[in-house]
Amino acid sequence: MTNTTAMAEASQAESSVLPDFVRRIPVRPYLALHPVTKATLAMVGAIVAFGVRGWTGPAVVFVAVVVSGAVAGVLRRTLPFALATIPLVASILVVNTFLYPNAKDAIVTVGPLTPTWTGATAALQATLRVVAFGLSAAVFALTTPIDDLLVELERRGLGRRGAFVVGSALGSVPRTVERAREVTDAQRARGMDTEGGLPRRFRGLVPLVGPVVFGALAEVEERTMALEARGFTAPGRRTLLRKLPDSRPQRLARWALLVGSICLVAVSLAGAVKLP
Amino acid sequence: MTAGLVVEGASYRYAGAAERSLRNVSLELAPGRVIGVAGANESGKSTLCLLAAGLAPAVIGGRLEGSVRIDGVETTAIPPHGLAQQCGLLFQNAATQLSNTAATVFEEVAFGPCNLGLPVPEVIERVWWALRAVGVEEIAPRDPARLSGGQGQLVALASVLALRPRYLILDEPTSELDPAGTRLVAETLARIARETGAGILLVEHKMDVLARIADEVVVLAEGSVTLSGPAAAVLADPRLAELGVEPPAGVRLERAVREAGLEWSTALAEAIE
Numbered sequence A: 001m002t003n004t005t006a007m008a009e010a011s012q013a014e015s016s017v018l019p020d021f022v023r024r025i026p027v028r029p030y031l032a033l034h035p036v037t038k039a040t041l042a043m044v045g046a047i048v049a050f051g052v053r054g055w056t057g058p059a060v061v062f063v064a065v066v067v068s069g070a071v072a073g074v075l076r077r078t079l080p081f082a083l084a085t086i087p088l089v090a091s092i093l094v095v096n097t098f099l100y101p102n103a104k105d106a107i108v109t110v111g112p113l114t115p116t117w118t119g120a121t122a123a124l125q126a127t128l129r130v131v132a133f134g135l136s137a138a139v140f141a142l143t144t145p146i147d148d149l150l151v152e153l154e155r156r157g158l159g160r161r162g163a164f165v166v167g168s169a170l171g172s173v174p175r176t177v178e179r180a181r182e183v184t185d186a187q188r189a190r191g192m193d194t195e196g197g198l199p200r201r202f203r204g205l206v207p208l209v210g211p212v213v214f215g216a217l218a219e220v221e222e223r224t225m226a227l228e229a230r231g232f233t234a235p236g237r238r239t240l241l242r243k244l245p246d247s248r249p250q251r252l253a254r255w256a257l258l259v260g261s262i263c264l265v266a267v268s269l270a271g272a273v274k275l276p
Numbered sequence B: 001m002t003a004g005l006v007v008e009g010a011s012y013r014y015a016g017a018a019e020r021s022l023r024n025v026s027l028e029l030a031p032g033r034v035i036g037v038a039g040a041n042e043s044g045k046s047t048l049c050l051l052a053a054g055l056a057p058a059v060i061g062g063r064l065e066g067s068v069r070i071d072g073v074e075t076t077a078i079p080p081h082g083l084a085q086q087c088g089l090l091f092q093n094a095a096t097q098l099s100n101t102a103a104t105v106f107e108e109v110a111f112g113p114c115n116l117g118l119p120v121p122e123v124i125e126r127v128w129w130a131l132r133a134v135g136v137e138e139i140a141p142r143d144p145a146r147l148s149g150g151q152g153q154l155v156a157l158a159s160v161l162a163l164r165p166r167y168l169i170l171d172e173p174t175s176e177l178d179p180a181g182t183r184l185v186a187e188t189l190a191r192i193a194r195e196t197g198a199g200i201l202l203v204e205h206k207m208d209v210l211a212r213i214a215d216e217v218v219v220l221a222e223g224s225v226t227l228s229g230p231a232a233a234v235l236a237d238p239r240l241a242e243l244g245v246e247p248p249a250g251v252r253l254e255r256a257v258r259e260a261g262l263e264w265s266t267a268l269a270e271a272i273e
Helices: A004-013 A034-050 A057-071 A076-084 A088-100 A117-143 A146-189 A198-229 A248-270 B047-050 B080-085 B106-114 B118-134 B150-160 B177-194 B207-211 B231-235 B249-259 B264-270
Strands: B003-014 B022-029 B034-041 B063-069 B087-090 B168-171 B197-203 B216-221 B223-231
Touching: A034 A057, A034 A117, A034 A248, A057 A117, A076 A117, A088 A117, A088 B207, A146 A198, A198 B022, A198 B080, A198 B087, B003 B047, B022 B063, B022 B197, B022 B223, B022 B264, B034 B047, B034 B177, B034 B207, B047 B063, B047 B087, B047 B168, B047 B197, B080 B087, B080 B106, B080 B118, B087 B150, B106 B118, B106 B150, B118 B177, B150 B168, B150 B177, B168 B177, B177 B197, B177 B207, B207 B231, B207 B249, B216 B231, B223 B231, B249 B264
Parallel strands: B034 B197, B034 B216, B087 B168, B168 B197
Antiparallel strands: B003 B022, B003 B063, B216 B223
16 A cells, blocks of 8 residues: 555545544543533532522532532633622522511611521521522533533434524524624714713614614524525434433433432421431 | 526516516526626626525525526425535625534534435535635634634535535625635635536626636626626626626726737736736
């Protein structure tokens, strides 16, 4: 075999292998988990955080999420998600601490305001639940590419249309934001005032909404044609480029976690086991 | 059966429109040939593309009179996914042509072949071939949503090529490209026509591209064919400017030389080529 032939064959072999950036070989064990396993972990986190009475449920979920976030290498990136819960957490703290029904154990009385120990405890517990759930969702979102989830949903029979609708809707968000920015710049260039107080900003919105919405609608027809031209309506199953690795232990663990968390909530609600 | 994409006496009116956008248009695209389509804005070029690709009236409605056939079969008798494998269409706006669902350029180009249910090795082979054909294999790992206009256009072209259609219908594929990108696409199209035997219907505002690769040129005005014939003859036609089409640089230079009373030699023309 000549060198040229060998090189041609090597090139041929190389070009029939899925490149690494499509296979996305995980660099950390947590990232290697199947998307459904990660979704199950997030769901179980929500069930336990909100369903189990007392501090134990949310505290366990919080610790588990922090550990898994660290293992996955995304802990720092969960911070914006935690910060996003601030408005909700603030309202929980205020409402529960000051307005907890029938609570008599006042911490202090300042004029008409009487924060109570019972209310403050309930508020902190609810805060821990919200933060634990928020972080759990964040770890899932940061470790699971949306197209991995779509591949899995399509494999499970959602169908190419369903998967496309979900994926395209998510993918169109940055495009719409970009379009809104373009329209804003264009309107500014024509003298529209988009700065200043709230009423002025609100008035500035009106000439933006039309071009953004109608522009997006006008694109729909062209997108439809483009999909047709790319064989989207072809019969049969689409080829799925990537196979997401799953395993029997992971499948068993998913069911065990789901059933276990539901049982735990049931036991907790029934008061059969007293958890702190 | 006649091989080729044949538009015969075709008139088309969009749904709800009072006027016809195309009037009695005829052309014949043989395998391996390149037909350039020129004309001012609103002359019906993009409508001709939709008609030739079978998307009008099948997908967008409207009323077609006359006939559009691919290799002897009426396009109205072929389902859209069947047409996709015979007739690739590249739209003017690359942004709307991309699927919005792929994380990488590679997966974007693979979208069409995957739709057809092709085996994975064949999809991979087609994607690399298409990316190399338009010279963008180095951006294969990138996010398609973050490409420049020119790169997006090349990726959209690669996406069409990956379907390996027998006929390519391209609506201004170089509109967002710089001179180097334009040259690359022109050379690629000429090579594809030559090597794969694909027939190419190419709508272009850049007449130099048509002068370089088109075998024939059709000029549309108000939905009708006003000039047609061999590329060199049509692009040198003095009526071209009146139809809102700027002649290629070579033709303009020749005219300027002649108007200055100088001699235009064949050697000079070849040197410019």
